[in-house]
Amino acid sequence: MPGELTMDKLVSLCKRRGFVFQSSEVYGGIGGFWDYGPMGVQLKENIKRAWWKAVVQERPDVVGIDAAIVMNPRVWEASGHIDTFADPMVDCKGCKRRFRADELLEGKHEAESVHGRPIAEAKLGACPECGGELTAPRMFNLMFRTYVGPVEDDASVAYLRPETAQGIFVNFDNVLTSVRKKLPFGIAQVGKAFRNEITPGNFIFRDREFEQMEIEFFVHPGTDEEWHERWIEERFNWWLNLGIRKRKLELREHAAEELSHYSKRTVDIEYEFPFAGFAEIEGIANRTDFDLRRHAEYSGRELTYFDEEKGEHVVPYVIEPSAGVDRAFLTFLIDAYAEEEVRDETRVVLRLHRSLAPVQAAVLPLSRNERLVPPAQQVWELLRPHFMTQYDDAQSIGRRYRRQDEIGTPYCVTVDFDTLKDQDVTIRDRDSMEQARVPIANLIKLLGEKLQK
Ligand SMILES: [Zn+2]
Incomplete structure (x- = not known):
């Protein structure tokens, strides 16, 4: 029987096939940072493009921006990150290891929800590594600090952004006046964010450097609850439409005590990970008017919307669907992974959605025979402007099919040899493994149609 997917298998596949490498591996790596290889960068691009297409291109009411990673530090005072974006941590007095206090408690959902909330030290127990005594929990701010300019003093302190959202809020007025949107409308952004996690882990599940896909959707106060529902449904369907199995997805309502300081209501889309059970892959929060009001207060600028019908200024409420690209990457890989018995051997196949697969078509001559290589190269050349392709003539055709199956x-x-006579080639389908003969002249059109489905 084919085996279950373990984290070791996944990490090994990702390295072997060029999806994900440990960052600066030749120096022993660095915790919580990962590099994306030739297949990984393409899968990641495809995920971001699928998201952008769904939330910007196809919608009449959302526009995009790309804000800087380093922002005026006042942004993080206003947003509350300087005061409250912290996790409680404990140190082991024996082995000196450091842990997130909440992770030592039972229950994952509790663990996900502690930002800013004190944890009772009595429940913590002993060091899970060596059994040693733990210190009392201390709050540890998760923002990476740096200095802007040549002088390292308090006046030059800045932070790598811990979320992309604030770049949207502080540009609210710029976007409003430059593209003249009417409420309700949204601003979307994809970009890097950084969190100095005390204990990163589970491969790319919790990174210190990661990428976010966030929308801040501005609505009239009073319509926020309805819009929240619409976005929950919209975003849930996005995952389904890209092939994630429905039985692996779940919506989870945040309990009142785990809500962030800005949130009126938050619903997470969770995926059942083989190593962690159900865990968040996207959060959809009702951020109310918290952020716009705070930035207005801290900046002294008016951040309102003028409602022409009512003749009054309003501070919009905000619905925020927020997903991590890296975690989405992990989710799509895990959900696509399958092992099958085919003719007495195990086939590993990634059943990635066609729009996400890093390579759309591989061109394979039956062998390295000198009569087959030139026409195969010509077919490859023909396809390259239209699709992401790969050419492979090393080893047996069976081995090459397996390699392509493994990258999806x-x-x-x-x-x-028949191609030399009739100018037909064989197209093999990854999932059914069925093969069909088609004329080279129709290849671009046919592949285009198949990949559109
Ligand atoms: Zn210890």
């Missing part, structure tokens, strides 16, 4: 390539195009 939906179609393999094979050039054989």
Whole structure:
């Protein structure tokens, strides 16, 4: 029987096939940072593009921005991150290891919800590594600090942004006046964010450097609850439409005591990970008017919307769907992974959605025969402007199909001796493994149609 997917198998596949490498591996790596290889960067791009298409391109009411990672530090005072973006940590007096206090408590959901909330030290117990005594919990701010300019003093302190959202809030007025949107409307952004997690882990599940896909959707106060519902449904369907199995997804309502300081209501979309059970892959929060009011207060600028019908200024409420690209990457990989018995051997196949697969079509000559290589190269050249492709003529055709299955390539195009006579090639389908002969002249059109489905 084919085996279950373990974290070791996944990490090994990601390294072997060029999806994810440990950052600066030749120096022993660095905790919580990962590099994306040739397949990984493409999968990541495809995820971001699918998101952008769904939330910006196809919608009449959302526009995009790309704000700087380093912002005026007043932003983080206003947002509350300087005061409250902290996790309680404890040190072991024996082995000196450091832990997130909440992670030593039972229950994952409790663990996800502690920002700013004190944890009773009595419940913590002993060091899970060595059994040693733990210090009392201390709050540890998760923002990375740096200095802007040549002088390292208090006046030059700045932070790597811990979320992309604030870049949207502080540009609210710029966007409003430059594109003249009417409420309700949204601003979307994809970009890097940084959190100095005390204990990063589970591969790319919790990174210190990661990428976010966030929308701040501004609505009239009073319509926020309805819009919240609409976005929960919209975002849940996005995951389904990209092939995630429904039985692996769940919506989870945050309990009152785990809500962030800015949130009226938050619902998480969770995925059932083989190593962590159900865990958040996207959060959809009702951030109320908290952020716009705070930035207005701290900056002295008016951040309101003028309602022409009512003739009054309003501070919009905000619905925020927020997902992590890296965690989405992990989710799509895990959900696509399958092992099957095919003719007495185990086939590993990534059933990635066609729009996400890093390679869309692979061109494979049946062998390295000198009569087959030139026409196969010509077919490759023909396809390259239209699709992400790969050419492979090393080892047996069976081995090459397996390699393409393992990176999720939906179609393999094979050039054989019949091709020399009839100008037909074989298209092999990744999932059904069925093969069909098609004329080279129709190949671009046919692959285009298949990949659109
Ligand atoms: Zn210890």
